[in-house]
Amino acid sequence: MTSRPLNLLLVDDDAVDVMNVRRALKANGVVHPLHVAQGAQEALEMLRGGAVSRYRRLVLLDLNLPRMNGVEFLRVLRGDPELCCTAVVVLTTSDDERDRLDAYNLNVAGYILKPVSFQAFCDTVSTLIQYWSLVELP
Template identity: 70%
Template structure:
């Protein structure tokens, strides 16, 4: 089963949102390794440096971050031959249609709006867990 584990990188600058994801994982008994980067630049270092296993990676990406926002991160990721095929799901508060369109143009696997309540957040993480359990990720 360990070889089926998905290595998840959460790219999120908000400490409360990081704690909510961690808590939602525990609540839903999601045991996948969860790595955390506080921004796009740190995430790229982690992905390139081997800190996160290269196999079966999934990035959960916030869009609204300082220095390098999520769209900028996606552009760099997609331009890098070593990282371009990385599966990315946007997890953000941005309901801006331009962000959504641009994210999909940069080949994200999904775009999830962060729910307001923790219960809804847990449901979103449970749904995401079902998705990555069913989809064959490289």
């Protein structure tokens, strides 16, 4: 993997899912900075406030969030001139076709269903991080 850091922001309110992402990153030897927002509003504040570097930034977004769901978050993000180009990959349990279409219509870079088994989840996270480590993000 590249030596340039990839600044990850995980937006997920489920503590078990956050723990699984952390475990999957560790199991795959990923050392990129991981920031966690438990909701969409917190994620927007972190992005706007500079808590997550704007360089080589990738948002991993769950759609099932309280108050402001993932699709609403994407609408706000895409409407903000400072954040509109932020790379976002949806990482969710929602297999709803409407969610998938809404997400892609809001220019997500990918839509990934969270695998059920931890090993499959680790493999998915590994592939995702390897790919985004190679992508030339600004």
